[in-house]
Amino acid sequence: MTAGAVVSPAADATARARWRALALTDPIARLVRNAAHAGVADEAFDLRQLALAAVDLVVGSMGFAREATIEEVADDLTGLAARMCPELAGQARDVAQLVLKGLLNEAHEHRRFTYWFADLSGADVVREPYSFRLLALREAEYGPVLTASDQAITLFLHGLDVDIEDADRALAHVLQRQLDDRRFDAAARTAAQAERTSVGIAATLAELLDATRRDVGSHDWLVDVPDRLAVARRHVEERIAEDDRFLEHVQGGLDTETSADVRITSGRIVDLLQRVRQVHLDLGRRLVGAREVFLSAQVRQRLARRRRLRMLALGEEVLRPVLELPREQAERVGTAFADRALGVSVPRLVRFDDLVDQLWAPPRQRETVEPVPEDAGLEEVEEEDVQRYPAAVVEAARGVLAPARATPTRLSELLTNCGSDEVAELVLLTALWAFAPDPAADAEESDSSVELAAGLVARDDGAVLDHRLARGRDLFVGPDRAVGEVEPEVGSRVEVTVDG
Amino acid sequence: MVEHVAADLTQVRAAAELVAFGLERRSRPVEGSEYRALLDRYRTELRFRDVVDTMAEGLGLEVLGTPRSGIVLAPEPGGPFATRLADLRTMDQGERLVFGLVLIGIAAYAYPQDVDFDDPETKLVDVVKIDEFLRSAIDTLKGQEGGEGSPEERARAAAEAYADMPQLITTQTGRRGRGCTLKAIEDALGWLVDQGAAREAGTLGPDVYHLTDRFRLLVGDSAGGAALDALRALRSQGTEAA
Numbered sequence: 001m002t003a004g005a006v007v008s009p010a011a012d013a014t015a016r017a018r019w020r021a022l023a024l025t026d027p028i029a030r031l032v033r034n035a036a037h038a039g040v041a042d043e044a045f046d047l048r049q050l051a052l053a054a055v056d057l058v059v060g061s062m063g064f065a066r067e068a069t070i071e072e073v074a075d076d077l078t079g080l081a082a083r084m085c086p087e088l089a090g091q092a093r094d095v096a097q098l099v100l101k102g103l104l105n106e107a108h109e110h111r112r113f114t115y116w117f118a119d120l121s122g123a124d125v126v127r128e129p130y131s132f133r134l135l136a137l138r139e140a141e142y143g144p145v146l147t148a149s150d151q152a153i154t155l156f157l158h159g160l161d162v163d164i165e166d167a168d169r170a171l172a173h174v175l176q177r178q179l180d181d182r183r184f185d186a187a188a189r190t191a192a193q194a195e196r197t198s199v200g201i202a203a204t205l206a207e208l209l210d211a212t213r214r215d216v217g218s219h220d221w222l223v224d225v226p227d228r229l230a231v232a233r234r235h236v237e238e239r240i241a242e243d244d245r246f247l248e249h250v251q252g253g254l255d256t257e258t259s260a261d262v263r264i265t266s267g268r269i270v271d272l273l274q275r276v277r278q279v280h281l282d283l284g285r286r287l288v289g290a291r292e293v294f295l296s297a298q299v300r301q302r303l304a305r306r307r308r309l310r311m312l313a314l315g316e317e318v319l320r321p322v323l324e325l326p327r328e329q330a331e332r333v334g335t336a337f338a339d340r341a342l343g344v345s346v347p348r349l350v351r352f353d354d355l356v357d358q359l360w361a362p363p364r365q366r367e368t369v370e371p372v373p374e375d376a377g378l379e380e381v382e383e384e385d386v387q388r389y390p391a392a393v394v395e396a397a398r399g400v401l402a403p404a405r406a407t408p409t410r411l412s413e414l415l416t417n418c419g420s421d422e423v424a425e426l427v428l429l430t431a432l433w434a435f436a437p438d439p440a441a442d443a444e445e446s447d448s449s450v451e452l453a454a455g456l457v458a459r460d461d462g463a464v465l466d467h468r469l470a471r472g473r474d475l476f477v478g479p480d481r482a483v484g485e486v487e488p489e490v491g492s493r494v495e496v497t498v499d500g
Numbered sequence: 501m502v503e504h505v506a507a508d509l510t511q512v513r514a515a516a517e518l519v520a521f522g523l524e525r526r527s528r529p530v531e532g533s534e535y536r537a538l539l540d541r542y543r544t545e546l547r548f549r550d551v552v553d554t555m556a557e558g559l560g561l562e563v564l565g566t567p568r569s570g571i572v573l574a575p576e577p578g579g580p581f582a583t584r585l586a587d588l589r590t591m592d593q594g595e596r597l598v599f600g601l602v603l604i605g606i607a608a609y610a611y612p613q614d615v616d617f618d619d620p621e622t623k624l625v626d627v628v629k630i631d632e633f634l635r636s637a638i639d640t641l642k643g644q645e646g647g648e649g650s651p652e653e654r655a656r657a658a659a660e661a662y663a664d665m666p667q668l669i670t671t672q673t674g675r676r677g678r679g680c681t682l683k684a685i686e687d688a689l690g691w692l693v694d695q696g697a698a699r700e701a702g703t704l705g706p707d708v709y710h711l712t713d714r715f716r717l718l719v720g721d722s723a724g725g726a727a728l729d730a731l732r733a734l735r736s737q738g739t740e741a742a
Binding site: 216300320322323327328330339341343346 | 522523524561572573574575577580581582583584585586587588593594596597599600601603604605607608609610611612613614615617619637638641653656657658659661662691692695696697714715718719720722723724725726727728729730731734
C-alpha cells in the first residue's frame with residue numbers, strides 16, 4: 001500500500017508530467033537571472049521573447065537540406081534585440097549570445113539540464129532525476145548547426161500556445177478535475193459558473209450585433225470585430241466538442257453510480273452542462289449569422305436610398321459637440337433641440353377652480369414608508385375605529401339632515417336640532433362638504449360626512465352664522481337640484497371651532 | 501407665376517379638420533375613418549395638400565410628413581402651438597441641461613445616421629440602455645480628448661454635468677428618485693409619451709418604449725436642424741470673440 005494521495009488522485013496522476021513541463025521553462029528563467037549579472041537589463045531586452053524566437057528559428061530550419069548554424073541564429077537574434085532597444089544596439093550581439101548560451105546550457109559545458117523530482121507515491125521519498133536539452137549543436141558538412149530537442153519543440157511550440165485568458169476553458173479544466181476526483185458538489189458549482197461565463201460571452205456578442213444593427217459605424221468591422229468573431233468562433237467550436245465530452249463523462253458515471261447523493265448531484269451537473277451546451281450552440285448560430293447582420297445593416301444604413309437629404313448624423317454632429325460644450329452653451333443647444341423635438345402642444349385655458357384644486361391637491365407621488373401590516377389582536381376586532389364617528393352619532397346626524405334633503409334649510413337651524421356637540425360637528429362638516437367637495441380626498445381619509453353629504457348641496461347667500469361651534473356664513477343646505485342653480489362664491493368662508 | 505385660385509370653402513374645412521386631427525394626440529387614422537380619408541386626400545391631391553400646408557403655416561405649424569400613423573405637425577417656435585421644455589416642469593439650468601442632453605441622447609441612440617430618419621421601422625429604446633449609451637459617449641470623449649482645453653474648462657463641460665450625476669437614487673418605496681440620470685431619462689420618455697412621440701412598450705419590459713414616427717420626423721426635420729443651427733451660432737460667436 002502506498003502512502004496515499006499527495007493532493008488528489010487526479011492531481012497526482014498528471015503531477016509528474018506537469019512538473020516536467022514546468023522544469024522545461026526553468027532554463028529560460030535562469031538565463032534571465034544570469035543576464036542581470038552580465039549587465040543586461042531585463043527591462044531593456046525581452047530575453048524570454050528572444051529565447052522563444054531562438055527555438056522558433058531553429059525549428060524553422062530543421063529538416064531542410066541546410067539547417068541553421070549558430071551564427072545565423074545569432075545574427076537573427078541580434079537583429080531582434082536591436083529592434084527591442086535601438087539605443088543599446090551595440091549590446092545586441094552580446095544579448096543574442098547570452099540567450100543562445102543559456103539555451104545550450106553553456107554554464108555546465110553544454111550538458112543536459114537536470115532537475116530532481118521528489119516522488120511521494122511510495123512509502124519513502126524517491127528523488128528521480130529529469131534531464132533534457134533545449135537546443136543542441138550538431139556537426140554538419142558546413143559547420144556546427146543547431147537543433148531543438150523534442151521537449152523544446154513540444155513545450156515551446158505547442159504546449160505554451162494556449163489562450164490562458166480564456167475563462168471558459170479554465171472552468172472546463174477545473175470541472176474536469178473535480179469530476180475526476182469525484183467531487184461532485186464542487187463540480188456542480190463549477191458547472192453553474194461555467195454557464196454564467198458562457199452567458200456572459202453570448203451577451204457581449206449580442207450587444208455587439210445589436211449595436212451594429214443600430215449603427216453600423218459603432219464598431220470597427222474591418223479589423224476589430226472580425227478578429228473578435230474569429231476568436232469567439234474558435235472558442236465556441238472547442239467548447240461544443242468539450243461540452244459533449246463532459247456530458248458523456250458525467251452521464252456514463254450516472255449509469256454506473258449507485259450512491260443516491262452522487263446520482264442527484266450528477267443529474268444537476270448534467271442539467272447545467274446541457275444548458276451550457278445550448279448557450280454555446282446558440283452562440284455558434286449567432287456567430288454564423290454575424291456577418292449577415294453587418295452586411296444587411298450596411299445595406300440598410302449606408303446604401304439605402306435617401307428620401308430626403310438631411311446630412312444629419314446626430315451622434316457625431318450633435319451629441320458629441322454638445323457634450324464638449326461648456327454647460328451654459330450646451331443647455332442652450334439642448335433646449336433648442338428639446339423645444340422642437342417635443343412637438344405641438346395645444347394650449348388649454350386654465351379654469352380657476354381647477355387650478356385651485358390642483359394647487360391644493362396632494363403631490364401625485366407620495367413617497368411614504370410602506371405600511372407595515374399589524375396583527376389585529378382578537379380583543380380589538382370588536383372595537384370601533386377611533387378615527388370615525390360612532391355609528392350612533394352618524395345615525396343622529398342623518399336624522400338631523402333628513403329635512404334638508406326635502407327642502408333647503410339653514411345651517412343654524414340644523415345645528416340647533418342636534419342633540420350633542422359631536423352630532424353638531426358632523427352636521428357642520430357635512431354642510432361644508434356639500435358646499436365645497438374636495439375631489440382630491442382619498443377614500444382612506446374620508447369620514448362619515450362624505451357619505452352624509454351625498455345628494456346635498458349648500459349655498460351661501462351672505463347670511464351670518466353665529467353658533468357656539470362655528471362662525472361664518474349661514475349656509476343653505478338642501479337637496480342637489482333645489483339649491484344647485486346658484487354658483488357658489490369662491491370667497492365664502494366658514495370657520496369651525498371645535499372644542500376638545 | 502402663381503396661379504390664384506380661391507380655395508373652395510369645403511376644402512378649407514376639410515383641411516382644418518386634418519390639421520385638428522394632427523393636433524390631437526389620440527386620434528389614429530384607422531381604415532375607414534374620416535381621418536384616414538383626409539390623410540389619403542392629402543397624399544394624393546396636390547391642391548388639397550397646398551390648402552392644408554398653407555393653413556398649417558398660418559397657424560404657426562409645419563407639416564413634416566404623413567407616415568401611416570398620421571399627419572405630423574411641427575410647431576414654429578414662439579407660435580401658439582409651440583412646446584417649450586420649460587413648460588413641462590419648472591426646472592433650474594442644471595436640470596434643463598440634463599434633460600436637453602437626455603433628449604438628444606435618446607434621438608442619437610435611435611437615429612445615429614441620417615438614413616435612420618427614412619427608416620419606418622419603430623425604434624425601441626430602453627431607459628438603462630440610453631443611460632449606458634450616453635455614459636459611453638462621454639467616456640469615449642474623455643479618452644480621445646487628452647490635452648484639449650484646460651482642466652477647468654473640461655470640468656465645466658456638459659459631459660461632466662451628466663457624468664457627475666449618479667445613475668440611480670432610490671426612494672424609500674424603491675422607485676427612482678429625482679437627481680439620478682435614470683429618473684431623468686424616465687421623465688423625458690414620459691413627456692415624449694404625453695406628446696405622442698413615444699409609446700410605452702409594456703409587453704417588452706417596464707422601461708421599454710417605442711419611438712413613434714412623429715418623434716422620428718420631429719427630430720429629423722426640425723429638432724436636429726435647430727440643434728445644428730444653435731451649434732453653428734455658438735461657433736460663429738466664438739470665432740467673433742476670438
